Amino acid sequence: MKYYLLPFKFTRIGDHEVFVNEVGDMLHAPIGTAEQIVNRTIEDPELYKSLVANFFISEIRIPALLDVYAERLAEKKRFLDDYTALHIFVLTLRCNQNCIYCQASSRDEHCAASSMSRENMRLAVQHMFKSRSQYLTMEFQGGEPSLEHDLFLYGIELAEEINQTEHRHLTYVLCTNSINLTDEVMATCKQYNVLISTSLDGPSWLHNQNRGKQDSYEKVVKGITKAREILGADRVSALMTASELSLNYPIEIVDEYHKLGFTSIFLRALNPYGKATDNADWEAYTNRFIEFYKQAFEHIIELNKQGHVMIEEYAAIILRKLLTPWCTGFVDLQSPAGIVNSVLIYNYDGYMYASDESRMLAEENDFTFQIGKLSESYENLVYSPKVKEWSKVWNNEAIAGCSDCALQAYCGADPVRNHSTQGDLYGFRPTSLFCKKNKAIIEYIISCVIDRYDELMPIFRNWIR
């Protein structure tokens, strides 16, 4: 047997060896196959044909269809051509909640400072239109951005005005706890077709405990109901964040989402920023989160089998990467990393930051990922020496511990997380909890696809549509 090896990676998952090529196509085979491939002793002729057809090995040194493979890779990295699509506007740090895990260092709603000036809003919106992306998402965050209604409306009006000549596809998202959805806020959302992204942690007792308030749940549910009535059910989605307490209640949390009529849930781990850093033992938390994820995931599968629509969004992202040839746009799992390439932050303090987490670090006086003042030119900000420095470590194809990882095509690079948890941008994968968590969950999803294909594919096909 004579053939040439093309770049691919492999790992062992359960009873299988899993092979992944450069564009994320996956094949699986019995243990020992990798050795056969390398030694040119492949026994299964159909596997041999699949390896050739799918660019794992080549019968000539340079595959005749290399351009096809190149086009496939270009499609997977299409988000780079599109340039920054997600633009986060942090209107204020003022907040009307007091969540135990707050990652954004929110302040009391009655304090005067900590909101974005109109001048900075104007500069920020102008920067956003410098991105050549045809699709721009303007996401309003806080603190609680609904407390700054006039500024929120001002930002949208500026964007609408500029867009009269720019003709981009604009999407507005208000990230709100839904407690302050006043008629005024709702009128703006209705007028400009704003999506509501809210936050709900589970049943009332759990949610209220996480929020540090007695009646938060009731108010949130009331807000969700009001938003759905005015904007339509499909315009309101919710996110959960798993506090340490939440980890004991995967079933209850999923059931709560189902009960409230949500058709998707994003099982999200805490990130080590803001108040959340007080969390005692991150390693223990990560291990428990992985178990929590699996239990919640299986419960979601059960709901689907009973005929209910419920999508687990993290799994849906991994499945798209795993099973489709298309590019996915989730900023936390990109390579090159989501920072700058896919997301920019315009903070209330008048500075541009590299990501949502970057501005959270700034609240702890760590300004590593502060790009510069909004009054500077877009070019000086986005092509600054700082950003160029980050670009050396934002490809997981090129950093140790990721470059030879079989799951690389499904994962991403996160220099911000490396810096905040390990003290350097490059990071060290063997002790990285980001790595541990993603690896465990991605492997779990791969094993679902391999071992339970007929059972789960009818469900997964609806998740990735």
Added chain:
Amino acid sequence: MKQRPLDIHSNDNTLFTTEQCNNHCIMCCQPPRKIDDIDHYYQQNIKRVLSAPKDLPLIALTGGEPTLMGDKLFSLIRLIREQLPNTEIHILSNGRKFADPEYAKALKLAGDNKVMVGVPLHSDYEKDHDIIAGSKGAYNETILGLYNLAMQGIAIELRIVMNKLNYMRLPQMATFIHKNLSFVTWTAFMGMERVGFADTKSTHIWIEPIEYIPQLCQAVQLLDDFRHEVVIFNIPLCLLPEQYHPFAEKSISDWKNKYTDCCEQCRLKEQCCGFFATSTQLYTGIKPY
């Protein structure tokens, strides 16, 4: 070869362009001949287009391999567009000539959005495809041709003719299409017409549909799972599990379509493709619903 007159009531209006082909497919129902016939058919087809009913919905260019006409293909298409501006043009080609991006571009210029190219793919594995196509190098040119057609935004019908040499890899082919050819407008899995090579060399090529139904269904399911358009041609409904009936089309041209005696008692006869009148034998496993 005598051409049938263009008929507004027929579902099969064809311009036969040449008997020559640069492939030599082992199951070809119309085995190619090396004769210098391009000008002859070209002149004949010009007259046929000029006298065609103006509201003909669809006209098919077939052969042999129509792209062997070279630039005459584009003159013929321009004439059709001029004479029959509302008629869709379907070209049945092995796609190899489109490996030249300029040729694909010229097709787009001539046919614009009225043209669709039907291209057979025999396997996801190069050597299997080349064996079935009877020509070394066919696979690579066809795949590049498909990409060049897609780059021009030309609609593509991918055709998988199921035979003894490729049925085992139908599911793998579906994955390959999903991953590498996701731009095709639809994929058609086609039962063989038992005539020409498919009949004379039947021991190597022929396989009863009933034997490949599991692989076919798996392949159709996979493409449908990922929301690709997929159809089944030339397989009677009684051979398909009911959940796959929605994919089956009445695909056999009216002039060579027939039903058997047992079809007379079948309640699905009206929806069913039936059989090729041209086939030398019926499929096994036929039973009325």
